[in-house]
Amino acid sequence: MSAVVPRPVRPGDRVAIVAPSGPFPPVVVWRGLAFLRERYRLVFDRGLFARSAYLAGDDERRRSELARALEDDDIAAIIAARGGYGANRFVHELDWQKLRARPKWIVGFSDITALHVEAASVGVASIHASNVTALGWCDRAARASMIDALEDPLRSRRYEGLEVWVPGEAEGPLFGGNLAILQACAAAGRLEVPQGAVVFLEDVTEKPYRLDRMLTTLLVGGHLRGARAFVLGDFTDCGPGPDGATAHEVLRQLLAPLGVPVVAGLPAGHGRRNDPLVFGGRARLVAQPSGGVVEIGG
Amino acid sequence: MSAVVPRPVRPGDRVAIVAPSGPFPPVVVWRGLAFLRERYRLVFDRGLFARSAYLAGDDERRRSELARALEDDDIAAIIAARGGYGANRFVHELDWQKLRARPKWIVGFSDITALHVEAASVGVASIHASNVTALGWCDRAARASMIDALEDPLRSRRYEGLEVWVPGEAEGPLFGGNLAILQACAAAGRLEVPQGAVVFLEDVTEKPYRLDRMLTTLLVGGHLRGARAFVLGDFTDCGPGPDGATAHEVLRQLLAPLGVPVVAGLPAGHGRRNDPLVFGGRARLVAQPSGGVVEIGG
Numbered sequence: 322m323s324a325v326v327p328r329p330v331r332p333g334d335r336v337a338i339v340a341p342s343g344p345f346p347p348v349v350v351w352r353g354l355a356f357l358r359e360r361y362r363l364v365f366d367r368g369l370f371a372r373s374a375y376l377a378g379d380d381e382r383r384r385s386e387l388a389r390a391l392e393d394d395d396i397a398a399i400i401a402a403r404g405g406y407g408a409n410r411f412v413h414e415l416d417w418q419k420l421r422a423r424p425k426w427i428v429g430f431s432d433i434t435a436l437h438v439e440a441a442s443v444g445v446a447s448i449h450a451s452n453v454t455a456l457g458w459c460d461r462a463a464r465a466s467m468i469d470a471l472e473d474p475l476r477s478r479r480y481e482g483l484e485v486w487v488p489g490e491a492e493g494p495l496f497g498g499n500l501a502i503l504q505a506c507a508a509a510g511r512l513e514v515p516q517g518a519v520v521f522l523e524d525v526t527e528k529p530y531r532l533d534r535m536l537t538t539l540l541v542g543g544h545l546r547g548a549r550a551f552v553l554g555d556f557t558d559c560g561p562g563p564d565g566a567t568a569h570e571v572l573r574q575l576l577a578p579l580g581v582p583v584v585a586g587l588p589a590g591h592g593r594r595n596d597p598l599v600f601g602g603r604a605r606l607v608a609q610p611s612g613g614v615v616e617i618g619g
Numbered sequence: 620m621s622a623v624v625p626r627p628v629r630p631g632d633r634v635a636i637v638a639p640s641g642p643f644p645p646v647v648v649w650r651g652l653a654f655l656r657e658r659y660r661l662v663f664d665r666g667l668f669a670r671s672a673y674l675a676g677d678d679e680r681r682r683s684e685l686a687r688a689l690e691d692d693d694i695a696a697i698i699a700a701r702g703g704y705g706a707n708r709f710v711h712e713l714d715w716q717k718l719r720a721r722p723k724w725i726v727g728f729s730d731i732t733a734l735h736v737e738a739a740s741v742g743v744a745s746i747h748a749s750n751v752t753a754l755g756w757c758d759r760a761a762r763a764s765m766i767d768a769l770e771d772p773l774r775s776r777r778y779e780g781l782e783v784w785v786p787g788e789a790e791g792p793l794f795g796g797n798l799a800i801l802q803a804c805a806a807a808g809r810l811e812v813p814q815g816a817v818v819f820l821e822d823v824t825e826k827p828y829r830l831d832r833m834l835t836t837l838l839v840g841g842h843l844r845g846a847r848a849f850v851l852g853d854f855t856d857c858g859p860g861p862d863g864a865t866a867h868e869v870l871r872q873l874l875a876p877l878g879v880p881v882v883a884g885l886p887a888g889h890g891r892r893n894d895p896l897v898f899g900g901r902a903r904l905v906a907q908p909s910g911g912v913v914e915i916g917g
Contacts, residue, residue, distance in 0.1 A: 343828075344862075374864035375828040406828045413839050505832050507806035509839035530641075530673040530704040534803050541711050541807035564642075566672035 324601030327424035330471040334397035337390035338365040340377035342432040343405020353456030384411040404431025434498030446601030470597030477619025489582030491550035495604035497521035504535040519604040523554035523590025553585040555592030584613035622744040622899030625722040628769040632695035635688035636663040638675035640730040641703020651754035682709040702729030732796030744899030768895030775917025787880030789848035793902035795819035802833040817902040821852035821888030851883040853890030882911035
């Protein structure tokens, strides 16, 4: 099934800002909002800045905020203020068919992977990209790439010279996100990786043995059976531990036997660059021993 | 279904020692083995002491070691040398019906929860207790409680004065273990909580928001739907984080709405005491506002 692709965002469009996960320093988000406000009509209320321990306000606040945005006919995109943790607490019980009925872009990453998983489950494309916090401090190029992704999401983007772990060629719908959240969604019985997907993975501050546990259990559970290739982004601050194993060694050892091409080093995730990726869009991968090429969109 | 209960271990019995998870300082395990050897004929080979990064030797070594022990007709118990991480990498593909055909006690905790999950899936009782490493440094009382559990597993053990989070009464087969490993088994599609179980949970060095994610996803996935009560053990070195939320606050907030009794403070897990618990054995819980009583076995 090819995904429903929401229409591109246009200057002047209404864009909802939501905080389904963790709280954040208001000043950074205000800076990100100021940038977006130059171009779009932003929809959010003060509840966005709520804080209860590690959550951006209670479940009911976060649930109704996202539910309202999903149902709104006149919104072109829903951009997450921040990741952190908290989306798993309520996103799985929302009516995601409403997103399919009124397609709009879900935008964010890290904990927002739980929203991408739900968008994919109803066959709607979404944008894995910076949250508003990152727009508050990132450079001009990163801000421009966000606007570019929102307004021309299917334009072809090409990455060359990626590290090749397993050579080969593959093409399929791009899907994935934060490994810990993918595992959490699997435990919640909500992870459906699209058949034939090119699977993107990234994570932050997870020890290599934890990455092993997450990926191992996804593999044992058969969740990645339909994957046609793997593209790894940043594994930021992920060890090595005192035992010396690195994140890349661990991931490579688990992915190499799968018989599908694997490349690493896509500039996306929690590293310095977090280039937007359209999940549900097409990805094509040509991994030769001389270097990997990934083409997204087009 | 009531669990198959292996026969009690007797002095002079053959007992297999396995290392399905992480490596360990040999000297501590030798001390634990010396203690067990006073009473049982220990079966293990030098491969037990293998080390490759965070694993006690490669998957093939750990797999064949455990598979051999499961098939051995003349072994009364299989005791894990240490937890750590690594069991998820192979235990789910072993033939656990062999344990049911030749019942023997699986003994250990933490990462060994993955073995308890598999034992429960074929309806065989198992013992949640210290690994051999802990027997290497623990006090006389803890060592005695291990022998007592092995040799008189169904004797009634009673805990009074536990902290009551939700009052009520319940009875059912005891089951559970390390929360992170239960979540991992759920993601692997291998978690089957026995119907009507009294669910025991413990963990170590997990931030409260991570405990939230683990328990939340188990709840969303319906894995704890059949639980008749919850008994919490130690949540050792589990925060609070900079946001101030404590492990107990987070767990209580998630468990309290379930409508079943919940008590906390059972001396089991990664804390100073790790009293043996017979999974698959009967647990009875009487939680009154004045204090909680848990009776295990009998």
